[in-house]
Structures are given as structure tokens and as C-alpha cells.
Amino acid sequence: MVTRTVLAGLATLTVAGTATGLAPLEWGAGPLTIDALPRVVYTAHRGGALEVPENSMSGLMTTYRRGTADVLDVDTRILRDGTVVAMHDATLDRTTRAKGPVRGLTLADWQRVRLRPDSKLPGHWRAERPPTVAEVLDRLGGRVVLMLEAKDPDSLDTLARMIRARGLTRSVLVNSNHPEVALRAHRLGLMSQLWRSKKQMRTDRPERWASFVDVLDVDYKARDSDLVRAVRSGIPRVWAHTVNTRKQRDRVLRLGCNGVITDAPALLARAGKGRGHRT
Template sequence: MSEIVTRRVALGAALTAAGGLLVACSEDRRDVTPTQSTGLADKLQPPFFIAHRGGAARYPEHSMEAYDADAKAGFPIEQDVQLLKDGTPVIIHDSTADRTMTGHGKVKDLTLAQWEKMRIKPIKPGGKPVKPLQLKEVLDKFGGKHLLVPEIKSKDAKNALIESIVKRDLQRDVIVQSFYYEAAVAAAAKDIPTLWLSSDAPSDDKFKAAKSDGITYWGYDESLPPDAVKRAVHAGLKPVAWTVNTVGDARRQFKAGAVGVFTNNPWKLSKAHYG
């Protein structure tokens, strides 16, 4: 059990033990409200650099090698979550295995046995192919220890991802992202910090609705105009740009109002910013 989860269990036991006192005082202290739990996502300070696909400029996409390097450097780690044919949540960006894996076919048509036999291709010639990942492997290893930023990549992955997070009591230790607005709202309803992605600039009313629906972050294509970023901030959302791979582009996004960026090379951008 992680240190964060252990503290939560201890806190829960303390509150239970004190329950009689809280009830006894309820008539005189009707303004008392429960303390909201906090986690890694609540401690995230801008500007931050999310390791896009694990940091694809240096490591094979969504590989354990990449995630280990991200964790060592302290970067939030992105995962793209999809389901195999039997409903197993796995980590892969594309809808097919062809580009990044040694096998072929649509992810949703692959069996778990086929997935386990495939390997992630190396990014450099002569490199060693590595084992692909299931969501449970990532949550079990990094959950509660390092901030994870999983994306609901396919609509059918919504319930599996949210349930996996809730089951492990990791709601405040992740930021769930999705282009599917309904999926983002569903995650927010479970007290999960949520990042809603959009390729186009939403209207002011849509920004306000997102804030009202509990969404925390707005993820946007870095090519969108600064005005859209300012309107998101005005609505109370925290903008995060994607995919930002140069120091100059990162500085422009932060100047426009972004609190963070997705980048294939967080090591380079972070060093340029923080030294």
C-alpha cells in the first residue's frame, strides 16, 4: 500500500473514532464540513510538463522504460487507454497496433494472448523491442506514488478506467483526460481531476458549462489562438497545451495562460524553464 493511501486509511480511522464527538457537537456546529481528501493532483504546481506518451522523443511510446524515466524525473505520466476484445484495458495511442507494435490489427479486435505476444518497437534501429502494458500494471506500480494522466482514448474504455481508479482509491492521484465530453464529466463526478480535450476553441458558454460540470483543465491544440486560452482562464478552467516540443512554443503557451504542456521531451523543456 502506498504512503498516500496509508495516510488516508489512518485519517479515516481517526475520523471514525471521533465520530461520537462530531455527532455530539452537530447541534452547535452545523457549519462543520468534511475535510476534502487531497492527493498528487492537488499538489501539482504550474508550469508543469506532462510526458506525452511517456516521452516519445527518448523512449518507446508507453513503455515501462519510459514511465520509469518519467517517474525518476518527477514528470506527470500520460497513458492512452483502450480496450482489447475481452475488455482488458491496455496502453496504446493508435487504434491499431501497426505503427508502434510488432503485430498488426485493430486494438479492439486483439485478444489478450495476442497482445502479450506483441512487443513495442524500439525508436532507434537495433534497439530491443519491449513488452506492452496493461492499465493494471501501471496503476499497481505507480498509483499513489507518481501523478498519472490517463486518457479515455475510446468511449468503451470509460467505465473500465474510472472503476480501476476508484477501486484503488486513486481519485486525487490522477488527472483523467478525454476528448469525449461525457466521459470527462463522468470522471469529474467521481471526484477525479479531469482534463477535457478539444481540437477547436469552444464557446464561452461551453467553457462555463465545463467548469460547472466539475472539469478542472482544458486541453487544447497549441495552434489555437491565445484568445481561446484567455477565455478558458476567464471561465475558471486551467489550460494545458498539446503537443509542445520546442522551448519557444512552451514559453508562448505559458505566456498565453497555459498552466502546463504535453510534450514528447519533458526533460528538455523542463531544463530550459527551471534550469
């Protein structure tokens, strides 16, 4: 038996279980999985980066509590000592009060970093410490589907160990721009997601990835024909990024996408669920 602490909102809950079958009480019969997602899925990109500080715990928790997204997206980087953390850029310069490469830090260094929330964000946000991915998994894993983008492909084995240890293999998508990383994720027993740019989609043959990609993450700016080809590839879930207006959303849903990835989940929620996707 092992015991771990799970942070649930502002409360702390200690639960016990086996190393392969931990089940926090708030899960009920089990963690929320990708199979339980609605027909049209809304993903909060970086937690909803036009509405909350990106890749921050307070931002992720705010979006989760608002209920405006079905999936929370978190970028991941690996530190010098192997710790995996929530961060989009390879450097600290844009989003924190520090400077320099993320890869050069240890966990002790990381705990001294403070985020610098964008002054254009609505509301008031404190300069909090950015989370590790373990902290994100422990606070939100199983309560909402998470999308972890592996910015550093060499972090994949560590991500797989953390996801498997928490019983979250069907509750966490691992995202990459590289088909070979998506294939590795699949072979590690993870849910794999592959994102592609407008330029890449012009020559992609997405049907080649149907056997190992669970979600194809496509650029909404791609040509209609490229989006339709993705939808018809045999990959069951095709979500468009980064969709921040009702017009953009309605177009990709009309072309057959069954999800959107957005920096503004609350804004799109206020604009309604959008037109049903083509069958």
C-alpha cells in the same frame, strides 16, 4: 482484508489493506494527488515520446526516475475481453511488431505483442511487452500523477473501477476529447480532463464545462484570443499540448496557461522552467 503486489521500480513490495484503502508504504501519508502539483505543471505526453518509447513501461519509468515531468500521460484502449491497455492507436501497426486492430485482441494475445521502439529515439531500448493499464496503475499510481486518455469511451466504467479500487481518484486524470465523456468521468467521481483542438477552440465556450472539468487541455497552436478565453473560463487548470520548444512553452505560459504537455520533458527541463504565467 486484501493483499496485492505493487511493483516499485525494480523491487516488488507486497502490501495489505482494505479494498477501499490500499496504501503502499512509499506513499507515506497517502498517494501523491493533483492538489500537490506545482504552480506550473509539466506533463510527459505518452511518457515523453521524443525521448522514450511511447506508452511503454520502460519509457514511463525512465521519465519518472529522471524527475523531468510532474504528470505522466498514458493513452488507453480496450481489448475484446474488456482488458484496458496502454496504446495510442486503434491498430498495432505503427508501434509494435504485430499488425491489426487492438480491439480484436484478448489479454493472452496482448501478452505476446512486442513494441517496436522508434529508431530515432536516443539510447537503446528493447522490444518489450506493452503494459496493461492495471500494471501502470500498480507500478506508478500514487507515486506520480497519471493522465489516462480514454481513447475508447466505453472503457470508462472499467477505468473508474480500477482507479477507485486503488484509492487513486485524486491521483489520476481521465482525459477525453468529448465533453460528454468528461461529464461522465466527473459523475463517476474521477478527475476529468478535456482536450480540444485548435479548430474546436474557435467555437468552444469552455465556461460551460467549468463545473465538471478539472483540467482543460488546449492546443498550443490556437489563436491568442482562444487561449485567453480558455484561461478565463473558470476551469482551474489549463494545460497546452503538445509543446516541444521553449518558444512554444513561453508563449502559452505568458497567455496564462498553467501547464504544458510535452513529448520532450527532459529537453524543456534543460531549458529552464519558463516565464511565469499571467495572473
